[in-house]
Amino acid sequence: METVIVQETDEDVLYILSFALKEEGFRVYPIQHCDDHFLNMIESTRPHVVMLDYKLKGEEALGVLQQIKAKYRHLPVIASSCNSNIHAVYDQAGFDDYIPKPFDLDLLYDTLRKHSYM
Secondary structure, X not given: OOEEEEEOOOHHHHHHHHHHHHHOOOEEEEEOOOOOOHHHHHHHHOOOEEEEEOOOOOHXXXXXXXXXXXXXXOOOEEEEEOOOOXXXXXXXXXXXXXXXXXXXXXXXXXXXXXXXXX
């Protein structure tokens, strides 16, 4: 079973994402905000993939991404965003992939699985 940490600031979207991923067979650890305990959560849950909400300019997501990659270099981190430029900035920022919002569930599942088996 693939394990994923899903960080999403919108509570309703987080609930729906968590439900959809659990129904598809993922073990999901949902969080709304990245706080000081985020890296501890990675350590304790050992996820296959982390999905971060990339909002507006993405400063919070970029900061968390840097912290994750500094400690867990090979852990895939995927940006999720409704920003129209996410396809142009995700790789440059250091994300392993991106998922545009609104979510296409098949694309979401395929992208997470693609990085779960790396």
